[in-house]
Amino acid sequence: MEKVTRLNANLPVVEKDPDSDELLSRIREDAPGAFDEFVTRFGGRIYAFGMKFCGEREDAKDVLQDTLLQAYRSLRELEHAEAMTSWLYRVAANACLMKRRKGKFDPEREISLEELLPGPGEAARIQIPDPAALPHDDAVRAETQARVQKAIGDLPPAYRIVLVMRDMEQLSTQEVADALSLEISAVKMRLHRARLMLRNSLEESYAADRRADGRP
Amino acid sequence: MSGRHAHGAPECVALFAKLSEYLDGELELGACADVEDHTADCERCREFLESLRRAVAHVASLHALELPENLKRDILSAYARARGSS
Numbered sequence: 001m002e003k004v005t006r007l008n009a010n011l012p013v014v015e016k017d018p019d020s021d022e023l024l025s026r027i028r029e030d031a032p033g034a035f036d037e038f039v040t041r042f043g044g045r046i047y048a049f050g051m052k053f054c055g056e057r058e059d060a061k062d063v064l065q066d067t068l069l070q071a072y073r074s075l076r077e078l079e080h081a082e083a084m085t086s087w088l089y090r091v092a093a094n095a096c097l098m099k100r101r102k103g104k105f106d107p108e109r110e111i112s113l114e115e116l117l118p119g120p121g122e123a124a125r126i127q128i129p130d131p132a133a134l135p136h137d138d139a140v141r142a143e144t145q146a147r148v149q150k151a152i153g154d155l156p157p158a159y160r161i162v163l164v165m166r167d168m169e170q171l172s173t174q175e176v177a178d179a180l181s182l183e184i185s186a187v188k189m190r191l192h193r194a195r196l197m198l199r200n201s202l203e204e205s206y207a208a209d210r211r212a213d214g215r216p
Numbered sequence: 217m218s219g220r221h222a223h224g225a226p227e228c229v230a231l232f233a234k235l236s237e238y239l240d241g242e243l244e245l246g247a248c249a250d251v252e253d254h255t256a257d258c259e260r261c262r263e264f265l266e267s268l269r270r271a272v273a274h275v276a277s278l279h280a281l282e283l284p285e286n287l288k289r290d291i292l293s294a295y296a297r298a299r300g301s302s
Contacts, residue, residue: 009257035295043283043291064283065291076238113233118264131277148274167275192236199271209220 009048021079028076043068044093044170052152052164053096062094070095086175089165093179095131096161111159116196118203128199151201152187159194166191227254231298235268 046067050060066180078087080145122185136138152160165176166187177187231254237243238251255262 034291039283039291047283047287061290064287065294068291069294072295092251094290111221117229117232126267126270128267128274130270131273133293144274145278148278152275162232163275166273170276176291188237192233195236195272198275199268202271202274203267 008107020084024075024078024084026079027071030076038072038075039068042088046088048096049089049164049169050091050096052168053157053161055153056100059099063092063099066095067092083178085171086178089169089171089175090181091162111193111197113193113196116193116200118200127210128201129206132157147202147205151198151205154201155194155197159190159197162187162190163194163198167195228258228283231255231261232264235265237267239272 023034023037027038028200043064047060047064050056050063050067054063064121067088071088074091075084075087084089129144131144134144152163152207155163161180162176165179166173169178173184174185175193176182176191180187182190231251234247234251238248243251250263255265258301
């Protein structure tokens with residue numbers, strides 16, 4: 001675990017959030033109910049994050065518990081409330097790595113853009129449905145979610161973690177860079193490749209369904 | 217396909233590298249205008265950009281899991297135990 005003093009030196013101050021200020025003050029004082037509030041505010045997000053990487057509920061539960069307990073103790077020393085989210089995800093990412101028993105979220109090699117260019121055989125028309133135009137049908141939405149989850153799960157971990165943090169957890173590029181100790185340029189590069197891989201996977205998945213149904 | 221160039225030309229490949237920054241509103245005005253000019257002219261790039269936007273929107277629409285109540289209880293108990301032993 002990295003020292004919070006180092007974290008304070010590295011993390012920039014981003015936008016002020018009065019709720020985070022107040023919660024951090026209460027955590028520093030170890031006020032009654034502060035840990036409960038901390039768990040309520042971040043527990044669901046960290047649990048979902050753990051599920052994305054571990055795939056097993058028991059592992060995700062361990063990640064959640066390790067992250068919240070460890071982070072809560074360390075957060076008392078954090079100077080800037082604005083850095084709380086990226087600090088928390090840094091702890092969670094480390095807990096996920098411990099579960100995977102691998103050293104870092106480094107790819108064996110970076111995937112080049114050329115590998116992700118659509119091939120000449122790709123269907124001309126868009127196959128991925130517009131989420132805003134999906135029917136209000138629980139079965140259709142559940143099927144779509146499962147397909148997207150599967151495509152995310154198939155991404156190489158180094159790319160998946162950036163996509164989940166940015167597009168699902170809505171962390172800023174700077175927060176992801178801080179959480180994963182990456183340069184901003186590396187976060188942008190991996191995010192773009194992750195999105196392209198995801199897009200290609202979904203296009204192929206929907207195109208395969210169309211072919212199976214005998215549709216052009 | 218309409219347009220002044222064949223899809224797959226160097227302009228298309230150059231645009232391909234910038235699409236995420238364009239979707240995130242992180243491109244400078246000039247580069248942003250370049251993307252819009254190009255996609256207005258190149259149907260395949262326009263459709264590619266739209267399919268990428270849809271893929272990203274699907275990810276954003278996945279809801280965070282609700283923390284099961286029993287897990288929350290377990291964590292609060294673990295915290296209480298840790299406090300008691302420190």
